[in-house]
Amino acid sequence: MVIREQQMRALEAAQAGVFRNELAAHVRQIAPVHCALMGDAAVRATVALGLQRADRQRFTLRGSTRFYVEAMFLLGSFFDTDCQYAALTGPLFGDDDEITRADRLYESVMAYADAALGPDRRFERQALNRAMQTPFEKLAERAARPAAVLVEAFRETYPEKLQTLGDTPITALIEKAHGYALEQGPPWANGALFVAEMMFLLGQGCFSDPQYPWIMETLRETGSELVLDRLYRQFAGFVRQAADLETGLTHVSRRQ
Numbered sequence: 001m002v003i004r005e006q007q008m009r010a011l012e013a014a015q016a017g018v019f020r021n022e023l024a025a026h027v028r029q030i031a032p033v034h035c036a037l038m039g040d041a042a043v044r045a046t047v048a049l050g051l052q053r054a055d056r057q058r059f060t061l062r063g064s065t066r067f068y069v070e071a072m073f074l075l076g077s078f079f080d081t082d083c084q085y086a087a088l089t090g091p092l093f094g095d096d097d098e099i100t101r102a103d104r105l106y107e108s109v110m111a112y113a114d115a116a117l118g119p120d121r122r123f124e125r126q127a128l129n130r131a132m133q134t135p136f137e138k139l140a141e142r143a144a145r146p147a148a149v150l151v152e153a154f155r156e157t158y159p160e161k162l163q164t165l166g167d168t169p170i171t172a173l174i175e176k177a178h179g180y181a182l183e184q185g186p187p188w189a190n191g192a193l194f195v196a197e198m199m200f201l202l203g204q205g206c207f208s209d210p211q212y213p214w215i216m217e218t219l220r221e222t223g224s225e226l227v228l229d230r231l232y233r234q235f236a237g238f239v240r241q242a243a244d245l246e247t248g249l250t251h252v253s254r255r256q
Contacts, residue, residue, distance in 0.1 A: 019062065023047045023069055031073050032150075033245045036239065038211055048115040049077055056091050064102035071109050074117070076203020077211055083176060083204060084169045088112055115251055116164040124201075125246065127158035128239045131197055136232040139197065140190035147174040150193060154200055180207075184224075191228035199233065214238060 014162055024047050028035045035043050050069035057080060059065050071079055080089050091104035117124050142150065153168050155162040164171060177196030181188040188195070198206050198215075207219065214234050222230045 007242060007246075018042070020047055020051065023050070023066060026066065027069065027073050032069065033242055034073065034211070036240055036245055038213065042210050042213045046072065049210060053077070053080065054136050059098060059100075059102065061098060064098055067106055067109075073211070074113060076205055077209045078205030081205070084165060084173045084200070085112075085117045086169060087165065091194070109220070112164055116161045120161065123158070124158040125242070126163065128201060130157045131201060132236050136191075136194060136229060139193045139232075141194050145193075146169045149176070150196065153193075154197070158196070158200070170200065173204060176204060178184050188228060194232060196229060198231075199231065206249060207245055212238075 026041050027043060038046070047069060050072050051065065053072070054068040057068065059068050070170065075085055075088075076082060077157065079085050080092055082089075088108045089105070091101045091108060094101055094104075096104070144222045148167075148171055151162070151167050151174065152175075154170055154222075174193075174196045176198050178192045180199075181192040181195045202212060204208060207215055209215070215231065218231050218234050219227060
């Protein structure tokens with residue numbers, strides 16, 4: 001039997017589709033709250049993006065590709081270019097073979113997860129709740145302070161993350177956030193610290209990350225004068241919904 005080139009492409013496409021579906025089901029199991037907040041379309045979009053970005057990092061095997069996607073759901077979809085995670089992602093850019101690079105990435109990311117995210121991401125949830133205790137107006141007042149000073153505010157919000165990563169990458173992230181806010185124009189000027197806080201908690205690329213469709217929807221639908229205020233309210237709603245879903249899942253698991 002001769003398998004024509006067109007048939008081979010169809011088989012490869014079908015296998016790729018099966019793998020995408022398997023990955024989507026897998027991340028729903030390991031991150032049920034986050035995936036529930038995202039919605040099915042966003043989960044699938046993030047998995048598809050993950051396959052593309054894993055391929056760019058020369059990850060072609062199923063095991064290494066699957067962990068790459070898992071790391072995206074832990075750290076943000078653009079974690080491989082996120083300055084706060086530069087120390088974790090070094091293995092991606094080495095000359096070692098794929099399996100060695102994947103193993104080293106796994107070791108660095110999981111060590112970070114244990115220290116900074118905590119059991120069942122408890123430290124991360126606590127940090128998100130602390131972040132919502134500071135009104136937007138207070139964040140705007142502090143926006144002009146030097147990055148090194150603002151690091152101390154982030155240490156209060158998320159001490160485990162600062163202890164794990166150190167001050168230098170977080171200072172760099174705050175400077176990146178200030179630059180991003182300036183690029184967006186005058187209405188964003190007083191929101192630079194809030195921008196940095198979102199990048200700190202959700203990933204440097206959060207403003208274009210399919211894991212957070214509410215961010216992209218807000219940027220698309222809201223006028224420039226009101227966008228940061230609405231983003232802050234949407235962020236607060238996101239944190240509350242996550243807490244409610246977590247509580248609901250905990251009650252279900254206890255009954256079972």
